[in-house]
Amino acid sequence: MKLxxxxxxxxxxxxxxxxxxxxxxxxxxxxxxxxxxxADRYVHHYICPFSRSCLTxxxxxxxxxxxxxxxxxxxxxxxxxxxxxxxxxxxFLYWINTPAKNDLAANTFHEKELRRFITHLENHxxxxxxxxxxxxxxxxxxxxKHLMRELAALRSVKDIPNSAYHALTRKCVQMxxxxxxxxxxxxxxxxxxxxxxxxxxxxxxxxxxxxxxxEVMEILETAGLRAVRDDLSLGERYFAQDISQEGDPVKAxxxxxxxxxQPPTKIPFDARLSYLESCLKETPVSGIVYQILKxxxxxxxDLPFMTGELKRLGHTxxxxxxxxxxxxxxQLVSRLESFREIIQRSL
Amino acid sequence: MLTVGIDIGSITTKIALMDKTKxxxxxxxxxxxxxxxxxxxxxxxxxxxxxxxxMDISCIVSTGYGRGSVGIAHKKITEISCHAAGAAYFYPDVxxxxxxxxxxxxxxxxxxxxxxxxxxxxxKCAAGTGRFLDVMARALHVELGDFGAMDxxxxxxxxxxxxxxxxxESEVISMIAxxxxxxxxxxxxxxxxxxxxxSMMNRIGVSKPLxxxxxxxRNKGMRTAIEKKIGLKLLVPNExxxxxxxxxxxxxxx
Ligand code: SF4
Numbered sequence: 001m002k003l004x005x006x007x008x009x010x011x012x013x014x015x016x017x018x019x020x021x022x023x024x025x026x027x028x029x030x031x032x033x034x035x036x037x038x039a040d041r042y043v044h045h046y047i048c049p050f051s052r053s054c055l056t057x058x059x060x061x062x063x064x065x066x067x068x069x070x071x072x073x074x075x076x077x078x079x080x081x082x083x084x085x086x087x088x089x090x091x092f093l094y095w096i097n098t099p100a101k102n103d104l105a106a107n108t109f110h111e112k113e114l115r116r117f118i119t120h121l122e123n124h125x126x127x128x129x130x131x132x133x134x135x136x137x138x139x140x141x142x143x144x145k146h147l148m149r150e151l152a153a154l155r156s157v158k159d160i161p162n163s164a165y166h167a168l169t170r171k172c173v174q175m176x177x178x179x180x181x182x183x184x185x186x187x188x189x190x191x192x193x194x195x196x197x198x199x200x201x202x203x204x205x206x207x208x209x210x211x212x213x214x215e216v217m218e219i220l221e222t223a224g225l226r227a228v229r230d231d232l233s234l235g236e237r238y239f240a241q242d243i244s245q246e247g248d249p250v251k252a253x254x255x256x257x258x259x260x261x262q263p264p265t266k267i268p269f270d271a272r273l274s275y276l277e278s279c280l281k282e283t284p285v286s287g288i289v290y291q292i293l294k295x296x297x298x299x300x301x302d303l304p305f306m307t308g309e310l311k312r313l314g315h316t317x318x319x320x321x322x323x324x325x326x327x328x329x330x331q332l333v334s335r336l337e338s339f340r341e342i343i344q345r346s347l
Numbered sequence: 348m349l350t351v352g353i354d355i356g357s358i359t360t361k362i363a364l365m366d367k368t369k370x371x372x373x374x375x376x377x378x379x380x381x382x383x384x385x386x387x388x389x390x391x392x393x394x395x396x397x398x399x400x401x402m403d404i405s406c407i408v409s410t411g412y413g414r415g416s417v418g419i420a421h422k423k424i425t426e427i428s429c430h431a432a433g434a435a436y437f438y439p440d441v442x443x444x445x446x447x448x449x450x451x452x453x454x455x456x457x458x459x460x461x462x463x464x465x466x467x468x469x470x471k472c473a474a475g476t477g478r479f480l481d482v483m484a485r486a487l488h489v490e491l492g493d494f495g496a497m498d499x500x501x502x503x504x505x506x507x508x509x510x511x512x513x514x515x516e517s518e519v520i521s522m523i524a525x526x527x528x529x530x531x532x533x534x535x536x537x538x539x540x541x542x543x544x545x546s547m548m549n550r551i552g553v554s555k556p557l558x559x560x561x562x563x564x565r566n567k568g569m570r571t572a573i574e575k576k577i578g579l580k581l582l583v584p585n586e587x588x589x590x591x592x593x594x595x596x597x598x599x600x601x
Contacts (some may be wrong), residue, residue: 331451334412335468338427345428345462 010263049324067092162217223336352595355413433594475543498568504534
């Protein structure tokens with residue numbers, strides 16, 4: 001099945017529309033192992049390195065994709081769309097203006113945007129995106145979400161390395177969904193038989209900038225920390241909620257996006273905080289790791305409010321800023337180890 | 348019960364031997380390129396000079412950036428916990444610790460019982476670390492050990508505006524070319540590091556008693572600049588440079 005790529009810094013994009021059009025949705029995640037030189041010709045170094053990596057991938061791989069869609073996200077994403085128009089070769093580049101708010105007017109607007117996107121896809125690719133096809137795609141998506149919820153719940157009871165969980169979350173947004181369901185079913189059987197949660201790991205909640213490559217998870221692991229909950233787009237944001245299978249599927253997609261754990265680009269901040277609070281109530285953790293990618297603006301903006309509130313609620317947390325690099329940064333490991341020592345002495 | 352703490356920093360390796368709560372021996376040596384060699388040498392010297400047998404040591408704790416290289420360590424503990432424990436050994440009611448190390452600087456707050464409650468670290472940028480002082484000493488052709496005394500003679504500290512060690516070095520070189528006195532430049536350098544330390548301290552909120560550990564604490568000019576900016580007196584133990592190793596040895600007995 002052909003790949004349709006999308007650029008989405010949260011979980012705004014309705015993959016089900018692409019599935020109903022007969023393509024495999026492929027989330028552009030860049031490649032931290034490849035130099036950003038090509039993108040750096042067009043974007044300054046002080047702009048989020050992840051977005052530059054995505055542009056590098058776009059310039060190199062756009063011919064493998066039948067089309068590319070962008071969702072309104074952080075300012076970096078929004079500005080990237082204009083750059084991609086000039087520097088990424090594709091026959092179909094599309095902008096979906098997903099709203100920042102969650103009120104009635106925003107939802108009406110979102111629905112119009114999705115219908116407009118469907119019409120453009122139908123016209124450009126000569127396909128018909130029927131209600132039935134959308135409903136079937138939603139059903140498949142829900143199966144993925146259900147399996148991921150079961151798998152993710154095992155993190156706090158079984159010995160599942162951070163990077164193993166992360167690898168699955170990447171597959172969720174890049175793999176053919178039918179094959180993905182089979183893979184997740186196999187993983188579930190495998191993970192259920194893993195040994196219990198190791199005594200030498202401290203369970204933590206992981207939040208902040210989206211983590212797009214496994215090496216970041218290894219930093220946590222090296223420091224003796226295990227993320228058992230998160231609110232990341234490659235993570236719980238993607239599968240925390242099901243899409244309703246009742247009524248009009250487009251309306252169901254709009255409604256779905258109002259219920260998922262919110263990213264920092266959404267207003268107000270409180271929705272994000274309340275999801276974190278619910279995670280902390282449901283799953284005992286020893287602390288919170290709040291990591292932000294250098295130059296990630298929305299999370300930088302969000303940080304004082306979020307950390308202030310979480311501390312006020314009595315949670316132990318550490319804030320770390322990381323570079324966009326696959327190298328396991330020993331200084332970050334050291335800080336996280338210090339954090340683990342604080343947690344262990346306070347227990 | 349004998350315990351040993353080995354603190355391998357980017358510039359120096361420190362060792363402390365303790366018999367329960369009694370400090371028996373400390374030593375400092377350059378880390379050099381080979382960290383394993385550094386701790387082995389200092390450890391052997393300690394055994395020789397104190398007449399201690401390795402089998403009599405009940406716990407060896409390593410700390411610092413090179414802590415992973417100490418193969419014989421029973422525990423590896425981060426320098427944050429060790430500096431806090433070392434400071435609390437000398438000043439049991441300590442509430443905050445600052446440490447300016449070779450490649451990082453840190454500010455630690457402690458709760459009443461001597462355990463760490465929070466910390467901030469600058470480990471990404473040489474500005475505000477011992478490395479910054481090294482670079483400046485080289486540019487000024489002054490021994491680092493003379494910085495304190497020269498700062499004392501300063502009449503009007505210069506203002507160093509660059510946030511980056513590399514640019515600050517160029518700024519200092521321009522000042523030398525302009526004929527600025529080395530004393531004033533050194534005092535300006537101390538003030539610039541002190542500013543960075545104080546903004547770090549303000550991030551977690553420090554209170555007294557405030558202890559300074561690490562080798563840079565021997566520099567009186569540096570201490571005075573920090574005291575002036577934060578408005579609190581700094582307590583500096585004689586063994587400030589080996590506080591991390593002492594803390595490691597203490598935690599080895601805990
Ligand atoms: S990492 Fe932050 S700045 Fe970069 S694209 Fe994602 S949300 Fe935007």
